[in-house]
Amino acid sequence: MTTAAPDTPALAPTARGLWTRSRGPLLALLLLVVSGVVLGALQSGEQHGRLDPRSADRTGSRALVRLLTAHGVSTQVVTTSEEAAAAAGPDTTLLVTDPDVLTQDQLTGLHTATAHTPGRTVLLAPGTSSLETFTPGVRMEPPARMSARPPACSLPDARRAGTALLGGLRYATAADGADRCYVSGGRPTLLRLPAPGTGRDTVLLGSADLLYNQHLAEHGNASLALQLLGTHKHLVWYLPSVSDPSSAQDQQRGFLDLIPSGWRWALLQLAFAAICAALWRARRLGPLVPENLPVTVPAAETTEGHARLYEQANARDRASDVLRSATRTRLAPLIGVSAAHAHTADVLLPALHAHLTVAPGPEADLHVLLFGPAPADDRALVRLADQLDALESSIVSQERHAPREHPDR
Numbered sequence: 001m002t003t004a005a006p007d008t009p010a011l012a013p014t015a016r017g018l019w020t021r022s023r024g025p026l027l028a029l030l031l032l033v034v035s036g037v038v039l040g041a042l043q044s045g046e047q048h049g050r051l052d053p054r055s056a057d058r059t060g061s062r063a064l065v066r067l068l069t070a071h072g073v074s075t076q077v078v079t080t081s082e083e084a085a086a087a088a089g090p091d092t093t094l095l096v097t098d099p100d101v102l103t104q105d106q107l108t109g110l111h112t113a114t115a116h117t118p119g120r121t122v123l124l125a126p127g128t129s130s131l132e133t134f135t136p137g138v139r140m141e142p143p144a145r146m147s148a149r150p151p152a153c154s155l156p157d158a159r160r161a162g163t164a165l166l167g168g169l170r171y172a173t174a175a176d177g178a179d180r181c182y183v184s185g186g187r188p189t190l191l192r193l194p195a196p197g198t199g200r201d202t203v204l205l206g207s208a209d210l211l212y213n214q215h216l217a218e219h220g221n222a223s224l225a226l227q228l229l230g231t232h233k234h235l236v237w238y239l240p241s242v243s244d245p246s247s248a249q250d251q252q253r254g255f256l257d258l259i260p261s262g263w264r265w266a267l268l269q270l271a272f273a274a275i276c277a278a279l280w281r282a283r284r285l286g287p288l289v290p291e292n293l294p295v296t297v298p299a300a301e302t303t304e305g306h307a308r309l310y311e312q313a314n315a316r317d318r319a320s321d322v323l324r325s326a327t328r329t330r331l332a333p334l335i336g337v338s339a340a341h342a343h344t345a346d347v348l349l350p351a352l353h354a355h356l357t358v359a360p361g362p363e364a365d366l367h368v369l370l371f372g373p374a375p376a377d378d379r380a381l382v383r384l385a386d387q388l389d390a391l392e393s394s395i396v397s398q399e400r401h402a403p404r405e406h407p408d409r
Contacts (some may be wrong), residue, residue: 011068019344021272022244022340026090028228036353043209050210051098052077052239052299053065053075053237054077055213056213057156057213058213059212059213059214060211060213061212061213063216064213064216064222064225064226065237067187067225067226068226068229068230073230073231073232073235074231074233074234075237076234076236077236077237077239078238078239078242079238079239080241081109081238082109083238084113084236085112085114086113087236088110088113088114089117089232089234090117091118091119091234092232092234092322093230093231093232093236094116094118094121094122094238095122095229095236095237096110096120096121096125096126096130096174096238097208097237097239097240098239099124100124100125100127100128100129101240101290102240102383103310104133107129107130107133107134111134114200115195115199115200117198117200118198119150119199119230120200120201120202120216120227120231121134121200121201121273122202122203122204123205124169124205124207125206125207126140127169127170128140133195138171138172138191138193139172140172141170141172141174142170143168143169143206144170144185144189144206146165146166146167146168146203146209147165147166148164148165149163149164149165149166149182149183149184150162150163151182152164152181152183153179153182153183153190155181155190155192156181156229157228157353158190159180159181161221161223161357162219163217163219163222164182164210164221164223164224165209165210165215165219166189166190166205166207166210167183167184167189167206167207168189168205168208168209169207170184170185170187170188170206171191171204171206172187175193177193177194178192179192189205189206191203191204193205197313200258200408210224210225211219211225234294248408252355259326285398305393311378315379316374316375316381317374320375320384323385324371325343325368325394327388327391328342328343328370329343330392331352334355334396335348335351335354336351345370345371348370349370352395353377355395355398356395356398366391369384369387369391370388
């Protein structure tokens with residue numbers, strides 16, 4: 001019954017096991033953090049977004065703004081609809097880089113602020129809501145591919161610029177006096193609509209590619225951009241921002257509202273499939289069928305395996321309970337105690353004390369030995385196992401050498 005315990009504490013294997021199991025995720029997390037730091041360092045500095053006049057990126061517009069400045073046009077960058085409406089005074093060009101992200105209240109406010117003042121409004125790839133507000137009666141047509149196109153119209157700005165890179169959305173209108181330029185499939189990708197009596201016009205561009213740094217030097221892009229945005233001495237460059245407080249006036253959409261309807265049905269089907277798979281995996285296949293082990297495992301190996309599991313789990317309390325319970329179970333029939341009372345201290349201890357010819361100690365010591373608390377460390381657990389083995393050996397030896405009466409007497 002005596003077992004040998006290693007001198008190393010049980011905590012060390014547990015720490016090594018935790019490190020073995022967790023080093024993979026920890027290394028992946030470390031790699032992710034290092035990658036983020038490297039990317040952040042590489043992309044640090046002055047970075048701006050698409051069509052930002054301060055950006056030197058391929059899709060920025062710093063080159064165009066410098067060209068406008070060289071021709072005496074001042075540029076003011078704004079990010080809120082209130083700033084744009086306040087800055088778009090007389091003889092000012094208002095450029096809205098992404099009108100479709102504006103709410104209806106923002107569009108209405110901009111149109112009201114600029115409708116009766118001389119100047120120009122340039123909308124880049126406006127959609128249905130923007131067209132209904134700024135240019136009623138104009139329809140949006142399917143987009144055309146980007147290519148170098150001739151002006152094919154009488155607009156002086158386009159004729160001076162010549163061929164330019166245009167495409168994207170196309171527009172259709174029956175308004176008189178409209179300039180339809182850079183046509184694709186019979187529909188213009190640049191549409192200019194004058195407002196009679198106000199000295200103001202609205203220019204619709206189906207794509208903003210000609211304003212990018214990477215395309216400005218191609219064909220007549222620079223000339224066309226300079227003439228469209230440099231007609232007046234002041235340019236208000238409006239970059240709509242999601243942090244604009246005025247965008248909160250409309251009802252905010254939740255996360256589910258942003259998911260297309262087709263994806264909702266797909267998610268519902270996936271959820272139903274997951275439930276069916278869970279039910280399929282969880283169903284009972286009938287009662288358990290006992291099977292014999294393919295090999296016979298020696299009891300010593302089973303005991304050693306249990307001991308190692310207890311050691312890895314640092315379960316000295318469980319190990320001591322198993323040792324004490326097994327000792328009480330084996331001692332009970334030797335001292336005349338029934339199996340039902342083998343684990344009752346008030347019955348087992350007096351009987352055990354009466355059968356000990358040489359007591360190992362007072363009865364209180366036997367109570368601690370057989371029913372006491374869990375050992376504090378591994379050495380105490382080994383000492384407990386030795387004491388239980390000695391107690392059982394003394395009872396067995398006493399019963400073996402005890403005189404027996406002859407049955408005929």
